[in-house]
Amino acid sequence: MKKTLLATAIAGAAALAATSASAATVYNQDGTKLDIYGNVQIAYTYIDKLGGDPDSDLTDNGSTFGAKGEHKINDDIVGYFKAEWEYDADEAKGAGGLDTGDQAYVGAKGSFGDARIGSWDPLIDDWIQDPLSNNEYFDLSDSGTALTADEDNDDSTLREGDKLQYMSPSYAGLQFAIGANFNGEGSYSDDNDDGVRNAGDSGNISGSDQTSFFGGAKYTVGGFSIAAVYDSLDQYEGNSLSGNDVGDQYGLTAQYTVDALRVAVKAERFDGEGDDTDVDFYGIGARYGYGMGDVYGAYQYVDAEDQSNYATEYGDDSFNEFNLGVTYNISSAMYTFVEYAQYDRSGDASDGAAVGIYYGF
Template sequence: MMKKTASALAVAALMGTGAASAATFQVNDDTTLSLYGNVQIAYSDTNDASGDSVSDLQDNGTTIGVAVEHRFDNGLTGFARIEEDGYDAVEQAAETAATDQAYFGVRGDFGMVRLGNADSIYDGFVRDYWDYQEFLAPINGRRGVDHKDRQLLYMSPNFGGFSFGLEAQINGDADEATFELTQGGVNNGDNETGDVNGDDAGISLAAAAMYETGGLTVSAAIDQRSNEFVSAADAGSEGGPNHFDDPVMGIVVSYDFGRFTVDGGYQLDAADTDERAIGDVDVLSLGGRFNYGMGDLYGIVQEVGYDEENAAGNDSFTEVILGANYNIGSNFYVYAEYATYDQEEDANDGFAIGGLYSF
């Protein structure tokens, strides 16, 4: 099953219409209920930090979800979704399921408003362009915020190919305290627990825009990420501020030739050295996907640069990931991937094979 282009996936997911479901039930004239999911299993053989080969047969993100839509008399459409991720298709006793997405919202001629836990707008407009691999995804080059919860999102309608979105990620004092206790956040004494960069816990803003014409798509986003904690590992032994005080931003230019798509982009993950020892991270990316009829051939090359050397004395890397998939059926495909990350001792280099069955 060939994946959609990144721009199509981004808009569909953010608008709350991105679930590929095999079972859709018409509850009544105005309400539909969809059940969907997938089973993913992969075998990998990659190097550890010492360069030793480590093999593993593992689940790769098995998911089950429920989505509902209801058309109101005023012309608006309400929607909601709950998606559980992390079911383990390999280990019977594993208990890894967790809520991946859960939200509700309303859309109409004005656009869409959504509240809950879902992929960030930066993901949809920039980061997901470099996420069409199945298992061996970019490591250093996949920048952006990891938080997905407490999001309020507005997406505009399409104005002749142009669309935009605004997002607020909302933290309260209780959320700050929970992170300090469970996630290893830094509290260096300058900020009380519950403060964001010295201010009361609050709102982190993000914005994105996209223009599409013919096969060309230009997409850009910026995330303030002022609610994202500095980890103890990033801050180092001297500590640092509780939160990042610099944004992450990126731009992507993509062209769809039909059976062949090319994506090029640049990302800047800004950070002072007291927030992260390596400082700013620059990422220049070039990727492509070719549909050969029964599947896709795909690959990505990323040049990653740090302001300061890391613990191993390096400040730049070249990541290369190549892959191919083959469609057994419309909802079932297998794949093989190879990756090299230009790390000391060839860490993380290796290959993976696997399959995905969706329903």
């Protein structure tokens, strides 16, 4: 899940959140600045499983540690970097320390815009999916999970890594972004040591370089914004011996913020390459900052064609998903949350509740 301090998502709560989870500046001199930051997140979850008893767990919820820095190249251009790692706060002794990379990139920004290279969340996450449902534990499904019909696995390594992106400045409220995701032949790993590229290996097993292209545009006026994003998903060709396309993803989201209330609507599609493999997502969500935290919820209708991963995995072609949640700010750096989600799957699979705590520094 993508974790943010949720109070910052509401303009009306910005004053409360301004002092929360601030990074610690360890160096700031001669135009160069270095910050360190992080958070500890722990949650108790209770989730229904298909064909079995519900699972309960006290688990890490995405705890991270990071560093970021910038320096002045000239009067107009600033160079910057960010590196972030994850660790398991619930079982720190056995987790191997900072054991998983989250995001890392380097770039430059100025009046020309922002250009970066590295690993970070896909543009369709930031501009299309997050305004509707970027919660603490439970999110709605989307065109990323439609690749595998698995809410717990959207192939984030492929989708987030090896990227190059340019984002323009805002021109009278209009902004655009373009980029590419590269999955090179050199990423191939002969895991079974048989000297042959096959389905038992990891990385690029197709034998040729694969590059996806993505782009989007956003227009903002006052408290209203609308964004559209397209991604070709061509990097997935490198993980198939047949080299076939998996399809495309695109979406449109509009949101409106007034005082402490934000409302967003979304239309998103995973356009599968094969016949009858498309999945459409239509959703609406709202978030309200009540002064000591946020109250939020979202509903989504999922329309899956007969041969899609969703329909074959779950034995149905339409689903009504919703989630509800509330946060409570204990202090400027610490809050708790409670969430509930229902996904309309067979046997109530993946439905559940979670309660947790967040401390940011």
